[in-house]
Amino acid sequence: MIEKLNVVPFVSVDHMMKLVLAIGVERFLVELADEIETDFRRWESFDKTPRVASHSKEGVIELMPTSDGEVYGFKYVNGHPKNTREGRQTVTAFGVLADVGTGYPVLLTEMTILTALRTAATSALAAKHLAPRGARTMAMIGNGAQAEFQALAFKALLGVDRLRLYDIDRTASVKCVRNLAGMGLDMTICGSIEEAMEGVQIVTTVTADKQNATILTDNMVGTGLHINAVGGDCPGKTELHPDILRRSDIFVEYPPQTRIEGEIQQLPPDHPVTELWQVIAGRAPGRSDARQITLFDSVGFAIEDFSALRYVKRQIERTGLYEELDLLADPDDPRDLFGMLLRAQAAAPTAA
Numbered sequence: 001m002i003e004k005l006n007v008v009p010f011v012s013v014d015h016m017m018k019l020v021l022a023i024g025v026e027r028f029l030v031e032l033a034d035e036i037e038t039d040f041r042r043w044e045s046f047d048k049t050p051r052v053a054s055h056s057k058e059g060v061i062e063l064m065p066t067s068d069g070e071v072y073g074f075k076y077v078n079g080h081p082k083n084t085r086e087g088r089q090t091v092t093a094f095g096v097l098a099d100v101g102t103g104y105p106v107l108l109t110e111m112t113i114l115t116a117l118r119t120a121a122t123s124a125l126a127a128k129h130l131a132p133r134g135a136r137t138m139a140m141i142g143n144g145a146q147a148e149f150q151a152l153a154f155k156a157l158l159g160v161d162r163l164r165l166y167d168i169d170r171t172a173s174v175k176c177v178r179n180l181a182g183m184g185l186d187m188t189i190c191g192s193i194e195e196a197m198e199g200v201q202i203v204t205t206v207t208a209d210k211q212n213a214t215i216l217t218d219n220m221v222g223t224g225l226h227i228n229a230v231g232g233d234c235p236g237k238t239e240l241h242p243d244i245l246r247r248s249d250i251f252v253e254y255p256p257q258t259r260i261e262g263e264i265q266q267l268p269p270d271h272p273v274t275e276l277w278q279v280i281a282g283r284a285p286g287r288s289d290a291r292q293i294t295l296f297d298s299v300g301f302a303i304e305d306f307s308a309l310r311y312v313k314r315q316i317e318r319t320g321l322y323e324e325l326d327l328l329a330d331p332d333d334p335r336d337l338f339g340m341l342l343r344a345q346a347a348a349p350t351a352a
């Protein structure tokens, strides 16, 4: 346990990687999905708001806050599809947990890797309730930073062990195959989306493009398919033709946010959708028919990050994989902040 009042545990990218590898990627995904499932069951105990987005021509920067009354969490995340051309990530993130009682932060952590893990864990959790029973084959359209995490979450949670990969940049698919080699997946790189869709029960779309793209058209989507649509997550940034949406039963995280950001921004604002938490809590049906087309219109919601932050906090307390960050001023007399500054000057006079 961290006792010093001025110190906040900080998880760097290096420590996050060590933590994920120490736990094992698949076990981490399974435990994280459990954590998210538990929080979705108590959905009503959280403060909820659509994330606060600052859009620009190049991308978006977003803040994602929530609280359960005891713990507060937020994530800073960006989405800049052009970044990979300059050697940068499309999505980077960091996040904070804080104690509601004192307002003091209790964790600061990288969340670029953690976002990929929590997005994949949420996708697979949704698919557990929505995908056809016994699904083993998934098409993955878009093979960038999120792709391997998605693949391993579907393997760990659903037993999906055949992947059909497509990316407009074949080197991304080759990278995916290289990274996932020896992990129990049978992988095929396909030359077109149509080819990738052959014989699959699930399709994950996880492309990055700052526009209303049409990754899937209606003719590609057969009855009984589960669609895990991850890449359409901003106003004006979608992946599915609207005809697909009209044929699907649509499941979302938080409707007020998804209606702005998700695939359903293409539909009238009163188009019926089911909230995923209600399915998880047993209050609404998930898949009820083998011929049904189910769509998880994923955009990413603050409660998933809250769950991920709390999971990481427990794991670093267990493993010690963090640094102590001198983040909070802590004068002996709480009202003597200025005196603390003066004493620091006396201790180490500044160069003239």
Ligand SMILES: NC(=O)c1ccc[n+]([C@@H]2O[C@H](COP(=O)([O-])OP(=O)(O)OC[C@H]3O[C@@H](n4cnc5c(N)ncnc54)[C@H](O)[C@@H]3O)[C@@H](O)[C@H]2O)c1
Binding pocket: 079, 081, 084, 090, 091, 115, 116, 119, 141, 142, 143, 144, 145, 146, 147, 166, 167, 168, 169, 172, 206, 207, 208, 209, 213, 215, 229, 230, 231, 232, 233, 298, 299, 300, 301
């Ligand atoms: N829903 C969520 O919770 C959530 C979370 C994280 C990221 N995302 C979104 O997921 C998407 C992927 O993120 P990433 O970090 O993997 O990005 P990335 O840039 O690393 O990878 C995207 C891949 O998509 C490919 N691509 C682009 N257009 C394509 C097309 N028309 N057909 C096939 N492939 C295409 C690119 O070549 C690239 O390999 C982004 O749009 C991001 O905003 C969503």
